[in-house]
Amino acid sequence: MTSSTADHAELRSQLDALTTEAFRPELADIDRLSTLEIARTMNGEDASVPAAVGRELPRIADAIDGIVARMTRGGRLVYAGAGTAGRLGVLDASECPPTFNTAPSQVVGLIAGGPKALVTAVEGAEDSAELAARDLDALGLTDRDTVVGISASGRTPYAVGAVEHARKAGALTVGLSCNAGSALAAAADHGIEVVVGPELLTGSTRLKAGTAQKLVLNMLSTITMIRLGKTYGNLMVDVRASNEKLRARSRRIVALATGAPDAEVEAALAATAGEVKNAILTLLGQVDGPTAARLLADSHGHLRAALQAAAVPGAG
Template structure:
């Protein structure tokens, strides 16, 4: 898909988008006291979770499809422009420290590349060709998933990414904030979080951005739960890359096992710092190599490894 070249046509297209709608009742918001504006914004934000809730079946179906492919070695790839792209990059960047994923396992693509994270890259969002080139650089496989993110649901970069991926047999998901969007039509799974017009006309970094962040949280987090990256609500695959995370690792082992500090230190040393392995060592009274082998055969699922250890 290419962008609408005629400015008049583009204006008409934007006027038909829910996310671009003008709210005359807010036309004098700049004359209100600061606290009143804050109350208005807070009230607007409070409507977003309900909009997300209406799409939970679509979100769950997308998660199950993503997890099935990632279990086969596939990647989760986000693609978007502007705020939508930045949110995808943010979610991808948080997966390695939270779930110990490889850096290439969850990827965020933003139109215009890394420069676009901090500044506008003119014309990047209007290029479907750029999206195709960015995906080709990743050497897509049928086990991958591409999530196109666009508040309007019409951004050529996001649609181009989804169309290109789908043509190569890749699972595709479209995340937008307008009903019956072109992005949904292009994807296998459409998730349309219709949050309504923004407080500031067309500023989709507000409610639409919040809605997209909530959905991306779900897509990555629940997928990782399905892949065995958690034990209950404990992040047992957390990567202890700094003092805070090392302290959190010890606390997670303590919560999962009830062991004392000395036993936890011994288990983590035996496990090479791997939280999940340390928990298995303590709960099943195993040595490090045995626990590591059981987890490997259980595809990293701690509960399955525990069942195998206990016979």
């Protein structure tokens, strides 16, 4: 057996051992079913994903608490993955600035092969742990940062390499995979393994595994931002009004939070340069714009704490 043949045999053996790669004989004739029957089958498969995520909630919560502790000290949240996993990380990171008014550098998505890999496969990129290390070094990684390696298989060299390199740099690390006993979870401070089982199409981890990863990433970013004071109750008070839809949402959020009439909402937003959190504080705390800005700065952006400082009854 040649070296190349041996390598291929070893790789096949590794894939055969992964739950996400398992072949399902009962679905071997799925292409013979009607479109509606296939849709029902697929929908039934997808319905099992939330329960699989639910089994990992304690580990997800522990990871979030660790992320918040680092970000409170000025750290960043960095996602690193290849293929679908990398695209999901980039997607989650890119949605944080408009949703939570984070700086673009505060939540970062790295994908093996760089931005062009978002739309085109980059040969060999996912196989390079060294590439992950270079990508992280380019960010100037510190011990205040958190790196989340994302890989359905839990063995992708780019994701595992990112976690290993980040841990050596003193950063907090999270390994998100969809197979139990993964190398990625073993390499990380926090291992999250959402075992969703074999896919409808053998090895197509953009399906249940991708859905599971998206759900977990939603939790990591959203709950972290809640803990950082980016919301007031379930209102996105740090939303960035960068277009007309978001400007309308800003006005609605201020109205929902304060109960103020439209004219007062508009005046408060005008007095605070469109900053929703500040506008709410001027209305509920009966303070001017500069005072609202100072109270929020003193409260590290937490609106409830700023309201308490302004002596608003029931603000705690």
